[in-house]
Each structure stands twice: as structure tokens, then as C-alpha cells.
Amino acid sequence: MSEIRKVVLAYSGGLDTSIILKWLEDTYHCEVVTFTADIGQGEEVEPARAKAQAMGVKEIYIEDLREEFARDYVFPMFRANAIYEGEYRLGTSIARPLIAKRLVEIANETGADAISHGATGKGNDQVRFELGAYALKPDVKVIAPWREWDLLSREKLMAYAEEHGIPVDFKKGKKSPYSMDANLMHISYEGGILEDPWAEPEEEMWRWTVAPEAAPDQPTLLELTYEKGDIVAIDGNPMTPAQVMELLNKVGGENGIGRDDLVENRYVGMKSRGCYETPAGAIMLRAHRAMESLTLDREVAHLKDELMPKYAEIIYNGYWWSPERQMMQKMIDASQENVNGKVRVKLYKGNVIIAGRQSDSDSLFDESIATFEDDAGAYDQKDAEGFIKLNALRLRIAARKRG
Missing domain, CATH: 3.90.1260.10 (Argininosuccinate synthetase, chain A, domain 2)
Structure with missing residues (x-):
């Protein structure tokens, strides 16, 4: 712990990360740099600055990353038609690599010894944050309070907040029962x-x-x-x-x-x-x-569909910065020309x-060939007979063997 002098914390300004801020100071006797990102969550992020200042933070990063998030993460993912397990559109997963990148960059800018996040020890986000951080800064120290402290219930968190004078905003109104x-x-x-x-x-x-x-x-x-x-x-x-x-x-x-x-x-x-x-x-x-x-092209489309589940799994599991995702992305982007x-x-x-x-210039749909009307010789239907027989050859051989 004596090696940790400064930590960059992914900070929302909410109860959990405010408690983490104070816990880091008390446990590691370190300076905390806060990083708050606007990635389109629909809530004002500037109040996090006032909260961090009230807690004595000297270096505060508040950043609007909406365009970078959409341009460099969401749009590339949708070029692949990525969807996890046939249903999940990866909304949380795709945000984590950008936050991990900025945590590492800010740690480099401020000379911090470690980064910290508020993800629990049961979820995927701890994996995504940390795999991203290690891929970009191999020797980075990561502090995950939920895996270290004993504040594992809402009651203990509230007691810690009260003991240390940390404001609990949601007392002002009804708190959502959902995370x-x-x-x-x-x-x-x-x-x-x-x-x-x-x-x-x-x-x-x-x-x-x-x-x-x-x-x-x-x-x-x-x-x-x-x-x-x-x-x-x-x-x-x-x-x-x-x-x-x-x-x-x-x-x-x-x-x-x-x-x-x-x-x-x-x-x-x-x-x-x-x-x-x-x-x-x-x-x-x-x-x-x-x-x-x-x-x-048909075979390009089908190949993309075969690779997509793997690409989606890579993102879901936190490997955005891996060489396999980067390799697949180059192929996917080439298909989009x-x-x-x-x-x-x-x-x-x-x-x-x-x-x-x-698509005026790039459509592969040819109405003169696809039509059910007279195609004026664009497609010779007699050719289909040989095509079918060649493709049926193995099936016919097997059927004869079975008698």
C-alpha cells in the first residue's frame, strides 16, 4: 500500500463511488484523481465536480465522450451486426473499453500509481475494465474496493457514509429498487x-x-x-x-x-x-x-454471420483491446466499403x-435476373438442372449405398 501515492478513480458522484473515494484515501493514504465521463447517460455530470471538490479532490476530470463513444466504439460494433446470445445488444459492454482507456491515459498524465473502479466482484464490468487497462498499460495497479473491503451490504455502506459525512442524495426522494x-x-x-x-x-x-x-x-x-x-x-x-x-x-x-x-x-x-x-x-x-x-456478396455476408457470435462474445467478455478483436475489425470494416x-x-x-x-452505385440486386417475368435471356433456367444434379451427387450415392 505504501507504493500507492495517487489513484485515478472512475467517479460518478453517486453514493458508491463517493464512499470509494474516501475509502481509498483512508486505506491507501493516497491522493485521488476523479474521472467522470459523459457517454450519454442522460444525467448531468457537472455536479460530480462539486461533490469531488467538497471531498477535497484537487485533480478532477469531467469529459464529454459521447462522440468518441458513438464513432469509435458503437458504430464499429454495429458494422458487425453484433448481438450476444441472440438477444443482448451489448450496451454496457461496449462502454467499458473507452472508460478503461481514459483511466489509463489520465493515470499517465497525472503520474498516478493505480486506477480504481466501483464494479462488484460478481459482475462482468470488473473484467472489462481491468482487461482493457492491462492491455493498454501492462503494469498498471488496479484497486477494486468491492473485492477488498467489508462494506458488503447497503447498511454498512450507509453507516460508513454517515460516519465520514458523505452526502446521501437519494434520501431526498424515492430510490429506484433497480441497479x-x-x-x-x-x-x-x-x-x-x-x-x-x-x-x-x-x-x-x-x-x-x-x-x-x-x-x-x-x-x-x-x-x-x-x-x-x-x-x-x-x-x-x-x-x-x-x-x-x-x-x-x-x-x-x-x-x-x-x-x-x-x-x-x-x-x-x-x-x-x-x-x-x-x-x-x-x-x-x-x-x-x-x-x-x-x-x-453472399459469401461475405454469410462469413460475417459466422464470425459475429465470436466477435460479440469478445466484446461481452471485455477483450475489445485484444489482437483478435482488432484483426476481426479490420476484416469487418473492409466488408463495409x-x-x-x-x-x-x-x-x-x-x-x-x-x-x-x-443503393444506386453498390447494389448487387439485378432486377433483370431476379424477375419472375421474362428476363430476356439474362438467366438460362436450363442451367439449374446440372447445378442441382451436381449438388445432389453425394446424396444420391449415399442413398444407393443404403439400398
Whole structure:
């Protein structure tokens, strides 16, 4: 502990990280640098500055990382159509490598000896933060208080806060019974009644989306413009990646898009039930596949689909900075060179409906060949007979052997 003189703490300004701040000072007798990131969680981050100052912190980092998060993490992930275990759109997972990167960078800038986070010893986030940190700074010291202290109940945390004069903001109002995490990609809910997989979520839990049955009776139409696999405009209006996500979250939420209730396999070995709201992600995933359906070669598309579960697992498990993810990303990005055009989506009562897709320069769809009408010789149907017989050869041989 004597080797730890300065620690960079991922600090939200909430109860847990405020307690961690004081605990680090008391346990390690060190100076604490706080880092608070705005990655689109929808809450003001500046109050964290006042809280950190009130606790005597001298070096305070408050950063708006929304554009970097959307551009360099979310958009590359969606070029791969990544989804974990067929359901989870990786909203929490994809935010962790960026936070890990900034923790390491700030540690280098300030000469800190260690970094610290508030992830518990039961979850995936501890793995994601620390794998990212070690990949970028191999000798970094990581302090994870939840794995060291004995403040393992809400009562003990409250008693520690009272003893050390740490403000407890949620006394001012009703506290949510759920553990929540939000960013531009999603908001997640765990704990409370959700610990029973049979219990249906309460309607008042959801914050970003209306219930599909309560959504407007008229659909919302959007036209998404793609360049190299990324949305660059909506309804003809150029937008940055973060602006795209903010708009899609708003419009998608109004139409009941993006609710998920699932049981997932955590990397640490247990199953966990969680609920998620991912309006922009639901729209982006559906629309991107529609754009690729016109512009990707069949075998390229199928190869991407074979690799996607592995790519998603890499992100879920915290290996964003690994050589295998970087290798796969280069291949995925290369596949997007001709994913250009427009997709029209219809949002209606929880559904993302593809209402049209076009690509003037890169479409591989040839109407003269695909038509059921007279194709004027573009495709000789007689060729199909030999194709079928060649592909049936092994099946016919096996059938004859069976008698």
C-alpha cells in the first residue's frame, strides 16, 4: 500500500463511488484523481465536480465522450451486426473499453500509481475494465474496493457514509429498487424483482420507452443514409454518430422500440437476468442488415454471420483491446466499403419494419435476373438442372449405398 501515492478513480458522484473515494484515501493514504465521463447517460455530470471538490479532490476530470463513444466504439460494433446470445445488444459492454482507456491515459498524465473502479466482484464490468487497462498499460495497479473491503451490504455502506459525512442524495426522494446503467446505447436494469426470472417487469421501471401497446397508432417513417456501413444522415439531414443515436433513441422510445428482457450467461460463470432499453440499437441493427442485404456478396455476408457470435462474445467478455478483436475489425470494416445507400424504416408499436432499401452505385440486386417475368435471356433456367444434379451427387450415392 505504501507504493500507492495517487489513484485515478472512475467517479460518478453517486453514493458508491463517493464512499470509494474516501475509502481509498483512508486505506491507501493516497491522493485521488476523479474521472467522470459523459457517454450519454442522460444525467448531468457537472455536479460530480462539486461533490469531488467538497471531498477535497484537487485533480478532477469531467469529459464529454459521447462522440468518441458513438464513432469509435458503437458504430464499429454495429458494422458487425453484433448481438450476444441472440438477444443482448451489448450496451454496457461496449462502454467499458473507452472508460478503461481514459483511466489509463489520465493515470499517465497525472503520474498516478493505480486506477480504481466501483464494479462488484460478481459482475462482468470488473473484467472489462481491468482487461482493457492491462492491455493498454501492462503494469498498471488496479484497486477494486468491492473485492477488498467489508462494506458488503447497503447498511454498512450507509453507516460508513454517515460516519465520514458523505452526502446521501437519494434520501431526498424515492430510490429506484433497480441497479441501473445508462449510456447512448442503452439503459439497463438489474436487481429488485428482476432477480426472479418469472416476475414480469413493472411498467413504471422503463424510462426511455413507452409500452408498445401505448405507442402511437400511426407509424413513424425514417430514411437512413449509409456510407461504408455507418449512418451519416437521417431524412437527408447530415448527422454525427452521437446525433444519430440521440435521435433514434428519442423516436424509437416514443414508438416502444428496443425493450428486452433476458437471462444471459455472465463471463464470471453465473446466469443473470436483466432488462434493457436499446431503441437506437434496435433500429440500427435491423436497418444495417437491410443495407447489407443489397450490397454484400453472399459469401461475405454469410462469413460475417459466422464470425459475429465470436466477435460479440469478445466484446461481452471485455477483450475489445485484444489482437483478435482488432484483426476481426479490420476484416469487418473492409466488408463495409460498398455498404452505401438508403434504408427506409417504419417504427410502429415496438416493431422496426423495413419499408425499403436502395443503393444506386453498390447494389448487387439485378432486377433483370431476379424477375419472375421474362428476363430476356439474362438467366438460362436450363442451367439449374446440372447445378442441382451436381449438388445432389453425394446424396444420391449415399442413398444407393443404403439400398
